[in-house]
Amino acid sequence: MQLSPENLLKALYDTLPDPVLVVDGNRQVVAANAAATEKFGFTREELVGMNAVGLYASSLDAEEMRNAVYPLSLKVDPIHRRLDLRRKDGSVFPAELTVSRLETADGEAIGSVALVRDLSEVYKARAKRLRAEAILNTALDAIAEGFVVYDDQDRLVLCNDAYREIYALSAPAIRIGNTFETVLRYGLEHGQYPDAGETVEEQDEWLRMRLERHNRPGDPFVQHLNPDRIMLVEERVTEQNFRVGVRTDITALNKIRSEAEQLGLIIEGVKQEVYLISVKNGRIISANKSARENLQYSMEELRNLNPLDLNVGHSPLEIAEKIAPIVSGETKVLVTETCHRRKDGSTYDCRVRLELMDETPEPVILSFAEDITERREIERALARKEHEFQTLVQNIPDFITRATPDTTLTYVNEHYARFVGLSADEMIGRKFLEFVPEQHKPLLIAHLSSLSEERPLKASEQAMVDSMGKHFWYQWSNLMVFEDGEPVELVSVGRDISEIREFQTRIADQSRELELRNDALEQFSGIVSHDLKAPLRQIRLFADMIAEDVSTGKTDELAQFSGYISDRVSSMERMISNLLEFSQLAYQQINPESFRLSEALAAAWDNLAVNVVEVKGQLEVKADISVDGDRNLLTQMFQNLFANSLKYGRKGVAVVVRVHARTGPEGVEIIVEDNGIGIDPVQSERIFGVFQRLHVDEKLYSGTGIGLALCRRIAESHDGNIVLDTEYRNGARFVVSLPV
Structure with missing residues (x-):
C-alpha cells in the first residue's frame, strides 16, 4: 500500500x-x-x-x-x-x-x-575544541619521539622539535609547506643519510626507494642518520591521505652486542606494547613493560588472560573472524585497529600489528600494539584546522582560485563564484580565461606565460564585469608552482581595487589639468610680455613724436598722431577684453550633462543671427546624436567655429557651413567645414595659439586671434581635441574629437 x-x-x-x-x-x-x-x-x-x-x-x-x-x-x-x-x-x-x-x-x-x-551541543563542542587545541599543542611539546605530518599534497603541515633535532642536517629545509621530497633531497645533499651511497646513481636509487616507501608505507624500518644515529621509522596514511610519521631513536639499543639482549631490550623498552601470544590456546605468553604499564596488569595477571578479554567493542566471534587468516596461516601479517580496556576499566584506541612466527617449535603470534589516542586527537585537530581554513577562504572578500597551468580551474571560493554568477561546482573544470573579457585575454595570457621558476609570482591589474554587468578593477596576484622545472599549479588571489583606481584616475585628471594650466600660464606670460607690449611701444612712439612737435611749435600733425594713439589704445582694450574672456571660459568648471548635439549647434548658429544675415549664411546639419559634456562650453566652441566660417567667406559667395558627426568605440567625432577661403596647412597648429592671426589687416578681417585658442581649450577640458584637416581644399574643415 x-x-x-x-x-x-x-x-x-x-x-x-x-x-x-x-x-x-x-x-x-x-x-x-x-x-x-x-x-x-x-x-x-x-x-x-x-x-x-x-x-x-x-x-x-x-x-x-x-x-x-x-x-x-x-x-x-x-x-x-x-x-x-x-x-x-x-x-x-x-x-x-x-x-x-x-x-x-x-x-x-x-x-x-x-x-x-x-545549538547548545554545538556551542559545547566548540568549547571542547578550543580546549583540545591547547591540549594538542602541549602534547606535541611533550612527545619525545620525532613526530611529523604531511598533507594530501605531501607538504609538511606539522612536526615537533624532536623531529627537527633528529634530522639536524636537514633542519633548514624542514619548513611548513615544503614537500617531503624537498626535505629528503636537501638532507641527501648535506650528508644526512650515510646509507644513500657515494655515486649519483646510488643516491638516485636510494631516493626513489625511500619516496616509494613513504608513499606506500608498510612495516616500521630502521634508518641510519649522520652523525651516528639510528632511527626506527614508522609511517602510515590516514583516511584523508595524510602521511603521519613517528621517529624513535634506537641508537643506544644498536650498541648492545648481544642479539638476545638487544632483542629483549628493544621489546622491553619500546613505547609500543609488545605481546607474544600462543596460537594453540590463545593465551598471552609475554608482554613488555609498555604493555604492562598501560594495561595496569602484572605479567602474572596477563598470562591468565586471553587477548579477547582486553578488547572492547567487538564480540569474540568478530575478533575470531578478524584474526582467522593469521591463525590459519593464510597470511603472516595482519594490521588492524581496535580498543583496549585497562584494569581500571578505562579504554584507549590502538593500532595492532600481528605477525605469525611459525618457525618456532610451537607457533606464536608477535603482536605490536600502539596507543593512537594522541595521534587520533592530532588527526582530528588537523581536520578541524582544515575546516577552519576552508571557512576562512570561503568568507574573505578576495577571490581565490587554483588551476592547472592551462588555467583549468580546480578550486574556486564562493566569493568569486558569486561575482561570476555561477556556483563553484559549475566553474570547476572550466578555464578561467572564459571569465575574462575578450579584449583583455591576450595581455593576461602573456602575463601568465612570463611566470618562471626565477620569478613565479607576479601581479597584474584587470578590468572585470560581474554577473549584473557592473564594472570593477581587480589586482590579481598569480603564483605558478613548479616541480622539477615544470609548472604544476597556478594559484591566484584577486582583490578589488576599484576605489584605488578611481582615486588614481582623479589624481591623473588633476595632474593633467594642472599641466594645462601651467602651459596656459606660460603662454599668458608670453602674451603679456610681447603682444600687449607692442601697442604700448607704438603709443610711446607717437607720444614722443607729439612731445617733440610741441617743443618745436609744430601742431599740424598732432591730430593724426593722437588718432594713432587712440587706435592703439582701442586695440589694446580689445586684446585685454578677449584675454579676460579666454581666461574665464577656458578654466570654467565643467558641468557635464547628456544632450542632443543638434540643439547645441542650433543655439550657436542663432547667437550669430546678425552675422548670418549679413553674409547670407546657411547651416547644414547631419548630427542628431546624443553627447555628454558641458552644453554651454560646447555651444561656445561651435559658435566660435561658425563665426570664423562667416568671417572668412569667399567674396560674392554665400557662406555654407556643414556639420556632421559619427560615433565609434573611442568616442564621438564632429566635423565642421565651410566653403570659405581656407587655411594654409602650414599654419595648422599656430592658429590655435592665443592672439595668433593669419591676416594682419584688421580692416579686411577683424579679430584678435582668441577664438580658435578657446575652441582647443574647451575640447581639451572634455578630454578631447580639435585639429585642422590639412587635406581639405574647398574651405576650412575642423575635426572635434570627444571621448565616450
Whole structure:
C-alpha cells in the first residue's frame, strides 16, 4: 500500500527530531510537532493559539524576525537566524531558526513554518575544541619521539622539535609547506643519510626507494642518520591521505652486542606494547613493560588472560573472524585497529600489528600494539584546522582560485563564484580565461606565460564585469608552482581595487589639468610680455613724436598722431577684453550633462543671427546624436567655429557651413567645414595659439586671434581635441574629437 503525500508529510512532521512550529499571519501558533512541545516545555494545547513572540528570549530578536517575515504578501527567501529562545520554565537556549513562507496551492501566503535547531551541543563542542587545541599543542611539546605530518599534497603541515633535532642536517629545509621530497633531497645533499651511497646513481636509487616507501608505507624500518644515529621509522596514511610519521631513536639499543639482549631490550623498552601470544590456546605468553604499564596488569595477571578479554567493542566471534587468516596461516601479517580496556576499566584506541612466527617449535603470534589516542586527537585537530581554513577562504572578500597551468580551474571560493554568477561546482573544470573579457585575454595570457621558476609570482591589474554587468578593477596576484622545472599549479588571489583606481584616475585628471594650466600660464606670460607690449611701444612712439612737435611749435600733425594713439589704445582694450574672456571660459568648471548635439549647434548658429544675415549664411546639419559634456562650453566652441566660417567667406559667395558627426568605440567625432577661403596647412597648429592671426589687416578681417585658442581649450577640458584637416581644399574643415 502506497503512502499518500499528505500522510507522508504528517509522518515526517510528527517524527522530525527538531521542533517545528506553524504560525499564521497574526503570529499565532496554529500547530506544533511533538519535538516542539518537548523542547519548549509546553503542552500542544498551550502552544496552539500562543503568540510566537513569547518564545523569543529577546524582544529585539522578535521585532527583527517580524520585520523580516511580515507582511506575508512580500516574496522572501527562507530566513536563517541564530538567536536565543525561551522555554516555559524561563530557561534560555541558543538556536538556529529557519523560517519559510507557507502557501496555498494557488500561491497565496497564509502563514509561515519555523524549524528550530538547538545549538547548545554545538556551542559545547566548540568549547571542547578550543580546549583540545591547547591540549594538542602541549602534547606535541611533550612527545619525545620525532613526530611529523604531511598533507594530501605531501607538504609538511606539522612536526615537533624532536623531529627537527633528529634530522639536524636537514633542519633548514624542514619548513611548513615544503614537500617531503624537498626535505629528503636537501638532507641527501648535506650528508644526512650515510646509507644513500657515494655515486649519483646510488643516491638516485636510494631516493626513489625511500619516496616509494613513504608513499606506500608498510612495516616500521630502521634508518641510519649522520652523525651516528639510528632511527626506527614508522609511517602510515590516514583516511584523508595524510602521511603521519613517528621517529624513535634506537641508537643506544644498536650498541648492545648481544642479539638476545638487544632483542629483549628493544621489546622491553619500546613505547609500543609488545605481546607474544600462543596460537594453540590463545593465551598471552609475554608482554613488555609498555604493555604492562598501560594495561595496569602484572605479567602474572596477563598470562591468565586471553587477548579477547582486553578488547572492547567487538564480540569474540568478530575478533575470531578478524584474526582467522593469521591463525590459519593464510597470511603472516595482519594490521588492524581496535580498543583496549585497562584494569581500571578505562579504554584507549590502538593500532595492532600481528605477525605469525611459525618457525618456532610451537607457533606464536608477535603482536605490536600502539596507543593512537594522541595521534587520533592530532588527526582530528588537523581536520578541524582544515575546516577552519576552508571557512576562512570561503568568507574573505578576495577571490581565490587554483588551476592547472592551462588555467583549468580546480578550486574556486564562493566569493568569486558569486561575482561570476555561477556556483563553484559549475566553474570547476572550466578555464578561467572564459571569465575574462575578450579584449583583455591576450595581455593576461602573456602575463601568465612570463611566470618562471626565477620569478613565479607576479601581479597584474584587470578590468572585470560581474554577473549584473557592473564594472570593477581587480589586482590579481598569480603564483605558478613548479616541480622539477615544470609548472604544476597556478594559484591566484584577486582583490578589488576599484576605489584605488578611481582615486588614481582623479589624481591623473588633476595632474593633467594642472599641466594645462601651467602651459596656459606660460603662454599668458608670453602674451603679456610681447603682444600687449607692442601697442604700448607704438603709443610711446607717437607720444614722443607729439612731445617733440610741441617743443618745436609744430601742431599740424598732432591730430593724426593722437588718432594713432587712440587706435592703439582701442586695440589694446580689445586684446585685454578677449584675454579676460579666454581666461574665464577656458578654466570654467565643467558641468557635464547628456544632450542632443543638434540643439547645441542650433543655439550657436542663432547667437550669430546678425552675422548670418549679413553674409547670407546657411547651416547644414547631419548630427542628431546624443553627447555628454558641458552644453554651454560646447555651444561656445561651435559658435566660435561658425563665426570664423562667416568671417572668412569667399567674396560674392554665400557662406555654407556643414556639420556632421559619427560615433565609434573611442568616442564621438564632429566635423565642421565651410566653403570659405581656407587655411594654409602650414599654419595648422599656430592658429590655435592665443592672439595668433593669419591676416594682419584688421580692416579686411577683424579679430584678435582668441577664438580658435578657446575652441582647443574647451575640447581639451572634455578630454578631447580639435585639429585642422590639412587635406581639405574647398574651405576650412575642423575635426572635434570627444571621448565616450
